[in-house]
Amino acid sequence: MTMNNQGRPTAPGTVESNELPTISGDRGLDHEEALIFEIGRSGMTGVDIPQVQMSDTKLGGLRRKGPVGLPGLSEPEVIRHYVRLSRMNYAIDAGLYPLGSCTMKHNPRLNEKMARLPGFGDVHPLQPEATVQGALTLISDLMRWLTTLTGMPAVAMSPKAGAHGELCGLLTIRAAIAARGETRTRILVPESAHGTNPATAALAGFTVDEVPATRDGHVDADALEAKLGPDVAAIMLTNPNTCGLFEPRIKEMADAVHKAGAYFYCDGANFNAIAGRVRPGDLGIDAMHINLHKTFSTPHGGGGPGAGPVVLSAALAPFAPLPLLVQDANGFRMIEDRAELPAGAQPFGRMCAFHGQMGMFVRALTYMLSHGADGIRQASEDAVLSANYILASLKDVMSAPFGEGPCMHEALFDDSFLEGTGVTTLDFAKALIDEGYHPMTMYFPLVVHGAMLIEPTESESKESLDRFIHVLRTMALEAKAGERTRFDGAPRLAPRRRLDETAAARKPVLRWKPKDLPQAAE
Amino acid sequence: MTMNNQGRPTAPGTVESNELPTISGDRGLDHEEALIFEIGRSGMTGVDIPQVQMSDTKLGGLRRKGPVGLPGLSEPEVIRHYVRLSRMNYAIDAGLYPLGSCTMKHNPRLNEKMARLPGFGDVHPLQPEATVQGALTLISDLMRWLTTLTGMPAVAMSPKAGAHGELCGLLTIRAAIAARGETRTRILVPESAHGTNPATAALAGFTVDEVPATRDGHVDADALEAKLGPDVAAIMLTNPNTCGLFEPRIKEMADAVHKAGAYFYCDGANFNAIAGRVRPGDLGIDAMHINLHKTFSTPHGGGGPGAGPVVLSAALAPFAPLPLLVQDANGFRMIEDRAELPAGAQPFGRMCAFHGQMGMFVRALTYMLSHGADGIRQASEDAVLSANYILASLKDVMSAPFGEGPCMHEALFDDSFLEGTGVTTLDFAKALIDEGYHPMTMYFPLVVHGAMLIEPTESESKESLDRFIHVLRTMALEAKAGERTRFDGAPRLAPRRRLDETAAARKPVLRWKPKDLPQAAE
């Protein structure tokens, strides 16, 4: 999930190190590692491919003239390089990852194994359909799980992540409106919305109209209804919302929206709070993306890949994008062209080449089959229970802007408890790093000052939650007591101290260059 | 390779830490981790197995009465536990591992992939031979590589590690002598020999007679020849020897031994120095084990598993243990019983159940096919070159007991360069840990005082060797200059400071016990 502190570059002053300097620069098991371009040398390679004879005659005179400029490394060096880099990373497998809005839950290893079965991992998107019936069956089974869990009649599978799903949803809505011969240009988006929502609305050619939040962290339903009008195409609501709360007036808002001839797009990034307990279809939602990489645990190391299927109401279903999966006497088939459309289908277009994130589909279905409907329900309950446990255990020492709770799967705090301490939300979060934890989401949602959004997920034991709570409580009390050592210049125990983001943005160095060439940015 | 400092338990005095204490006890990416028995709780499990109905009637009245006492953990907890533990380990993949006599070379990942092919990993040792012809072909191919590389006519594949191979070799010799109607009880073993040599000789029912080393680190051939006699069954020589030197008078010794009616057993742990360049068969060797987990890179994390096939001369071949792999019209067959023996075969017995370390065989053959004869030769040359480069780069600041070199694949130093500095071999080695390196082998071989045996293997780049040399040079110069800070109480930057081995041995605590039970050892 995005961290707005990234948008407020920090430039820490240099701090002197009280560490015993080593000769090598490495420290015990912590190795510094140069860039591959600094390690490699020419002539070396980590693969053995025979040098074949070959003529230029079929290259249209466009044979590459110069070298690419890639460094040469042997396999042992490459392995050591990436193993060392990996050791500089925090990960779910190493500890609690309470990054609000990101649902960093356990990624089961069985999912990885299944995704690597040659029958899934080594099939081509365009090989004859007779040879991929198993793959198409899997997609159809996953579609059934998604529509059943959401209580929606249809789902578009091709979107490659949540934001892509948002785009898919809005384009479906756009098409539906056009099919009615109308044009509607405005989309209502709460100020608490995730950045992708307004960005997507703009991308889809709509103007964004912000809806304020109430003092208790909900969307102001009255303000929203007041903003409805003939030019409103849709509202984009996140539910549970980005403050970790369920919108109590959601059905009422849905009715109002529909009455106004608009559609209700729901950002489903927080589906993990309600899966198996609440069906978005019952709430009057017309379209919702599901982040398979969050709710259904497909690993997205380093920031991806994801998958963002979009469930659709009956009103929107006909406008789903190509390709369309259909089943007939000869089995499953992907309809990739308008010429073969089933009755009523009016696809708005195509989201991407081929038919979506199959690798993620395999993992998500494996997750669903493993959990089952009962396990998915239990997971949601545990996620909500854990967030409330954290809220209840910390609200007396930290400040919960929306009071007593209950919350859904995320516990939100603001920085008022730090007022006057000189400790900022950033300091507080960075101090968590020294304690062996990944910080919570900071400065999001924007409706709360110095927000700290904690999403423990269902993957933590009570013992783990208790340890985390103990650390946060102690930190909060220290901060209030004016004991700042732990916070000033934190982290101290990580592979790096705070990094100078201002300098990085002022003189961007976005790639390695051979020493002789000047850095382009300079 | 064994470290004799283990035999001299060290008990460091407690040192006070100048570290910033954290609330959690964890420090950045370094997490402390409790025992699974302290983490788990009853009722929890990391697998979902249906509870089946079952009657006791077929259990002979011996159904388990009490629980086992195992802790219950969920999959996420188990994964986190082992990931955290792993992060407390040094490994080849993370850095140079110059552990003399252990040949800690790169373990190619392809080998792991091949060993996991269902056709190899999921076949049963006793399933019908018609269904395992591929597996038997693989063993036969590996046998061919081993006999060709060593220039020996036969090989026994079942031994499970080097020491097991030594036993196999000596039992073969014992059987050969018995077949001659003789009894010979004495085995000559150089004092520089690895501990497994005398231990194996004793296990095989022989008495051990030590042969001294010459001042230049070779076996004293004259002393050896003088010790030969009608009661000598064999000599056990390591070549290249444990000082990292090739025995120049090896053929002469072999001839003398044979003349005396004894056999020549060679410890092949150091085969990596000569593979592809020298054939032990040409040196008059009768039996030699090959540590596939060293020379041929089969991973043996945490101390195993290994594989120790034994190549045999024509004189010893008939006495190889069961099972025997033979090929006939119907393909390959394992002879597991004396009734079916081919002409001349007089197996001395059986080393273990089934037919050896198949998983290691797959990896070793993958290594051999990948390298090829040329690559294996190059690997040996690079291993020897790298060791000599280290010797040449350090001999002026450290002390090389056997002078100028050249050495083979290992560079041996003693502690005379530390004399009077107050820095011991142990301190010196432990200081390497803070520098990000695994220490060299210490206090072995015993023929050298305060030995430091460095085996870089062929897997390191020149840059990596240069960094290592720079660190060692600087350390040696500091030690000589009396700058002890780096050495006293090192390591300081590892997950643990020096551990109290004396206490561990005095009051052994070899298992976790529930708090209420007293530790058995107390």
Place this chain on the structure above:
Amino acid sequence: MRYLPLTNTDRSEMLAKIGARDIDALFRDVPKAAIVGRSAFDLTDTKGELEVDRLLSRMAAKNVAAGAAPFFCGAGAYRHHVPAAVDHLIQRSEFLTSYTPYQPEIAQGTLQYLFEFQTQVALLTGMEVANASLYDGSTATAEAVLMAQRLTKRSKAILSGGLHPHYAETVETVANLSGEVVRTPVTPGNAEDIAALIDDKTACVVVQSPDVFGLIRDLRPIAEAAHAKGALLIAVVTEIVSLGLIEPPGAMGADIVAAEGQGIGNGLNFGGPYVGLFATREKFLRQMPGRLVGETQDAGGKRGYVLTLSTREQHIRREKATSNICTNSGLCCLAFTIHLSLLGEEGFSRLARANHARASALADRLSKVKGVSLITPSFFNEFTLKLPKAAKGIVDRLTTKGIIAGVPASRLMPHEADAANLLIVAATETTTDEDCDAFVSALAEAVS
């Protein structure tokens, strides 16, 4: 359930601490009517690993894996050998289960490999800067068109007929909203005269090389024509390995390169996840979509890496962002960058040569089959054949013989009448002589 660490005892203790009667109390805000029970879902319950493994393995067994047959499909996804080290390394817990490197102090591993990835992509494409990936080649192409429209403040995008039809449709879907998209006629085996169509309303021309038929395109004249009219040239590459042998778009005047990176480090995966490569000129930096990693220093003076120029992105700029992308292709970048690090200059060029040699030899043999002709005079590892009958029928026929003969052009462009008999055939380093023999004889038989 094996993935859920809370016991029932834990749950009640936690509820007690919260002061909630039961779990339902925590769902207080949910309209009662909207809370459903287990029965609302006609779905199975928890299954053990063994059972799930069996179910999915059976499904997988119903597919013909590319490696299990003579296999010649390309058209945007290519089967290459990925060294075992790649899959081993990307499964390192610290890579697999980390997320976007928002906390640089404990994400240097991810940040450094992304910085290396950006450098590799810039080098391959011959461009100045590259981002930290987009979803795939098709969405990267769409982003490129939108970026060109922003940069030129012009609306028209001209798409070459040689652009992969799926890519063209993806571009149209989004770019039509902000402007107009023109597609030039499909000219299999020939380069259409796209330069002629460029006018002063043109924001960009989009040309793929090698194109969807495998033909290698000379981008230089197009770049000149575009630049002369103040338009940008967007070069699309669907087989990234081709850049080991062919002149990079950057050297031919491309302003933006949008490419599919699947061919390096990533499997076929039935279409995804893949990795979108995006490179451009330094001066266009601030209009780039997607994440960027930059070099900087930490408070201790050590070199380090951070996400930078985020002011382009949705989480800062919201509706004014250069793109709505958030999650990208992290792990696929990692596979890409590891594989390319293993290859290095030497390995990469050998790989490219091996591919071209394979394809050339196969093309020679197939075009000797009676009634079959090669229509792509130049190509890298993929070419197009004209068959005497409809390609789809031939492919189906060969499939029954256990040969996956390639992609019928009609599957991608059903409306192009004269594409009906065209077969797009790819061969890579994984193609064996036996594969080729089987294909040649089966084709000969099928067309006779």
Place this chain on the structure above:
Amino acid sequence: MRYLPLTNTDRSEMLAKIGARDIDALFRDVPKAAIVGRSAFDLTDTKGELEVDRLLSRMAAKNVAAGAAPFFCGAGAYRHHVPAAVDHLIQRSEFLTSYTPYQPEIAQGTLQYLFEFQTQVALLTGMEVANASLYDGSTATAEAVLMAQRLTKRSKAILSGGLHPHYAETVETVANLSGEVVRTPVTPGNAEDIAALIDDKTACVVVQSPDVFGLIRDLRPIAEAAHAKGALLIAVVTEIVSLGLIEPPGAMGADIVAAEGQGIGNGLNFGGPYVGLFATREKFLRQMPGRLVGETQDAGGKRGYVLTLSTREQHIRREKATSNICTNSGLCCLAFTIHLSLLGEEGFSRLARANHARASALADRLSKVKGVSLITPSFFNEFTLKLPKAAKGIVDRLTTKGIIAGVPASRLMPHEADAANLLIVAATETTTDEDCDAFVSALAEAVS
């Protein structure tokens, strides 16, 4: 060569530094005659990964994987489902490519899991202490006999006829050197009266339960008899999963337990590597073979683990060591301990129950086949059938039908005339109903 980081330039620079003319100069000590060239080896040269992968995959394809057929072999190696997490974790670089934890400061990961492993083995077997593994069950049994001979200073070892013949031969091979080994007659389906044979020269009796035919043995009377004569009882377990349901040897008076741990965490691997489990009484500690990990503290007062009591071992005691073992089964212990940690009390007992239930149901059905009878009244997941014909022929016949029907007793004991018609059949949680149906009907047909 992809695994060798030195370039030729590096090599000549290094030779220069060394002051050696060429590489041969470094092999100075090797007798000239003994230095051979490339031609001395009739072996292939370097091959790329793709090529090696193909070669070995073809070999592997020539075998019938247990998972690819109805499969009923046991007799010392058992097919169980190993959770995916196990293989993922043992491939962590820090586990896979580390070695014996000689440097405890940077090997706590290995040392702690070995300490946990020792605890688990002690708990499973019901003994006080266990070591950090031996090679496998058969060599562990041999070590146990040698240890008993040392402890009792007696020479005779009595092996039960129910002991796996490969184990018996392994014991004989080493124990005969130091004393005498007596094997009691084989009594399929019955417990021989071994107690009667124990005399005051007897160092130990070795009894396997479940025995090689699957029969569960009551060790209590044997332990009593042995102890009465000052001898030790060595209990052997070849299917470790049985201890989830059966009374542990420790509770029945065993002095030493030698077991095969393959059944937990480790695959069949055609016979190895497996993991030898070795547990005994605290008072025998100093005569134990193999490595031991113990708890201690570091200089900072933190709890930590080290290799301990090494004064028993070859590297210290040399010819007086309790064993010559050095390299053991490290990674296999790791797989074992991870799998067992995943199972926990609950999972392990369910697993054992599932195995017994499967085998019981199958035994019932097979023994109803005309002419077939069950000769093992008690068993865990493996039992023995008496067939009307030679078992080997039946097994071969069923093999042609794609069914791996089990292990003919004659394969293990060709000299036992009345074993000819005996078939040893195992069923585990991986055995499906379809597997059983196929087996039952095929057997019925084969024996009729």
